[in-house]
Each structure stands twice: as C-alpha cells, then as structure tokens.
Amino acid sequence: MFMKMLMAGSGALFVFYVLVHMYGNLKIFAGVDAFNEYAEHLRTLFTPFLPYAGFLWLFRVLLIAALVAHAWSAFYLWSRARGARTTRYVAKAAARATVKSKMMRWGGVALLLFLVWHLLQFTIVKFNVGSLPAEGSPGLLVISSFQVWWVVLIYLLALVALGLHLYHGVWSASQTLGWAGNAAARRRAKTLGTVIALVTSVGFALPPLAILFGLVKGS
Template identity: 60%
Template sequence: MATSVASPSPVTARRTTIAMKLVMAVSGALFVLYVIAHMYGNLKVFGGQQAFDDYSEHLRSLGEPILPYSGFLWVLRIVLIFALLAHVYSAFYLWSRAQGARTTGYAVKKAVAATISARFMRWGGVALLFFLVFHLLQFTTNTIRANGDYPSPYQRVVAGFQVWWVVLIYVIAMVALGMHLRHGIWSAAQTLGWTSSARARGTANTLAIIVATVVVVGFLLPPLSILVGFVK
C-alpha cells in the first residue's frame, strides 16, 4: 500500500516564507553595512599610498593581541560567508515558492510596480556572485594580476584599475550592486513592516535610492580616478 507524504499546510508554508524573508532582510542588512564600510576604505586611496597601506595594515592588526594577526578579517569573512549562504538560500527558496504559486494560478493577481531594479534583482545577484569571486582573486588572494604584481596594497589597486577592462567589469558590477541595494532595502523595509503608510513607503524608497547612489558613486570614484590618471 503506497503512503503519501503530506504537503506543508498553508499556515506552515506562510510562516516559512515569512522566516525566509526575515533571513534575507537581516543578511542583506549585514551586507549593506559591510559595503558601506568597504566603500569608505576604498576612498582612502585618495589619501595616497601611505594612508591606504596604513589602513590595510590596520585591518590586519585589528584585535591584537586578543586575535592573531589578520584574525579580525577571518572572523569577518566567516560571518559574511554564512550571511551570503543564508541570503542566497532564502532568495532561491522565495523564488521557487513564487514560481510554484504562479503555476497554480490566482483568482486575483496583485499588481506590482515593475521597476528596473526589481526585474534585474535575481540575475543581478548572480552577476554579483561572479564578480565577488573575481574581486577576491584579484585583490585578496592576488591570483589575478591584471597589470603586474606589487607588494603594496595601494600599488596593487592602482595597477589593477589602470587596465580598462578591469574598470569596465567593476562599473558593470557596481551598477548591478546599486540596483540590488535599491530593491533590497525597499524589500527589507516591507518585510520588517516599515512601509505601512504612504509616508513610510516614500521614506523607505528615498532611503533606498540614497544608499544605493552613495555606494555606487563611492565605489566608482577610485577606479575611474585611477583610470584617467587623477590618482597614480
């Protein structure tokens, strides 16, 4: 006699969906804080080699002697890896739930404003994952040496961004990041219940646009300034 596996009840499925949205919102918030801090660090390049190299060394010695040399960076990397896994898993779970819901059909479909950032959210996230691997191979492990190998972090950054195709990859990735941030911050605000009124929705949307714009401009200033020769 065949036994059937009971499917999750609508209440359980709804609770799981809400939980996944919270996971996505919290993990996304961690990444927003990280990219802002990373953007600030990148802007140190305008202070010259000494300022940038001192900043890079400070990150490695942060937490000593409680933590070993580079210990803080490894703790940060581990936290970010777990946050990334949680973010990706929740994203694909919610996507699969949405796809399943579409196949069964709805009596009434809710109209959703289709912004550019929303339409490219999923594939933009995949593109960012590939860029993250490229970025780590270039500036963390020093595996990709687009314009020579240098001992100084400042020299590696300047040499790397003197190559036009490296800057082009960076520009495309930052545009994708801006779209991801704009839509992600808005979605997180909705998940956390911060868009219950028209005024709150307007505030959340404005905040999302401001954060996305500041991050994109802040990240693009160093590579473009290096490419045109303003920073050498």
C-alpha cells in the same frame, strides 16, 4: 516570513559591509602609503586578543554565512513563487511582476560572479593585470589594476548591478520589517534606498575612475 526576515537580516549586514568597504577604498586618494596602513590596520584589529588578521577572518566567515543565508532564502522564495504559479491567484500576481524584480534576481547572480572575480584579484590570488610592480602592496595592486580600462569597465558594470540591488533590497527589507506601512513611510524607504545606492555606487566608482584617468598614481 522567516525566509523574508533571513533575507532582510543578511542583506542588512551586506549594506553595512559595502559602506565600510567603500570608505576604505576612498583611502587610496590619500596615497598608497595611507591605503597600505589602512589595510594593515584591519589585520591588526583586536590584537593581541586575536591573532594577526584574526578579525578579518572572523568577519569573512560571518560574511560567507550571510551570503549562504541570503542566496538560500532568495532561491527558496523564488522557487516557492514559481511552484505556486499553477494557482489562478498566484498566476495573476506573477503576471504583475515588474522588470525591476527580475533585475534584482539576475543582478544578484551577476554580483555573485563579480564577487568571485574581485576576491581572486584582490584577496585570494592577488593577481596583477596591470604593468605597475605591486608585490606586497595592496595600494599599488589597486592602482595597477585600475589603470587597465577593461578592469574598470567590469567594475563599473558590477556597480550598476550593486546600486539596483541595494535600492530594491532596502525597499524590500523595509516592507518585510514593517517600516513601509503608509505612504509617508514608503517614500522614506524609497528615499533611503536611493541614497544608499547612489552613495555606495558613486563612492566605489570614484577610485577606479580617478586611477584610470591618472588623477591617482602609484608614485
């Protein structure tokens, strides 16, 4: 039960993070300057109590810890279920495992790989695959990158995995936390999972698509 609670708790933090991150990405519709001001604001949060970019680094450490906890609990629960398949009861339960649960597992792996790519591109290395000069400007880096069709494609495929993961994650967390004890509660949990998955996926997809089709430009 502890591992399920750990997975649900760490997952809830990531739901909060992706919603906030999605909101920040939508700032690009207000222009490059507005996006850059938002990025700079994140680095000056709680200064001078914290050093420049101190809040961002603290939050990144928290996210890394949550990621380790989420992956560890997921692997533990998966390995325990796999190891228990020798019993007749669990073997029958495993046979009833849905395609969606398998997609949840491998979707998580796909999201982890995408996260590495995403961090390298926009945070750690900040490499520009487009032709627009973007040195020192987060907004121009975003626009230049999403003017490249294959970058947008990678991003959209990752959003499909994210949407499915969020839907299943919210539903599973609701069961773990005891919020889906009856038919009405289960319907609410599924509705909540659907809304969060759709809002997040569509919200993240709008900026790259708008940039790719020239609706948002760097000048």
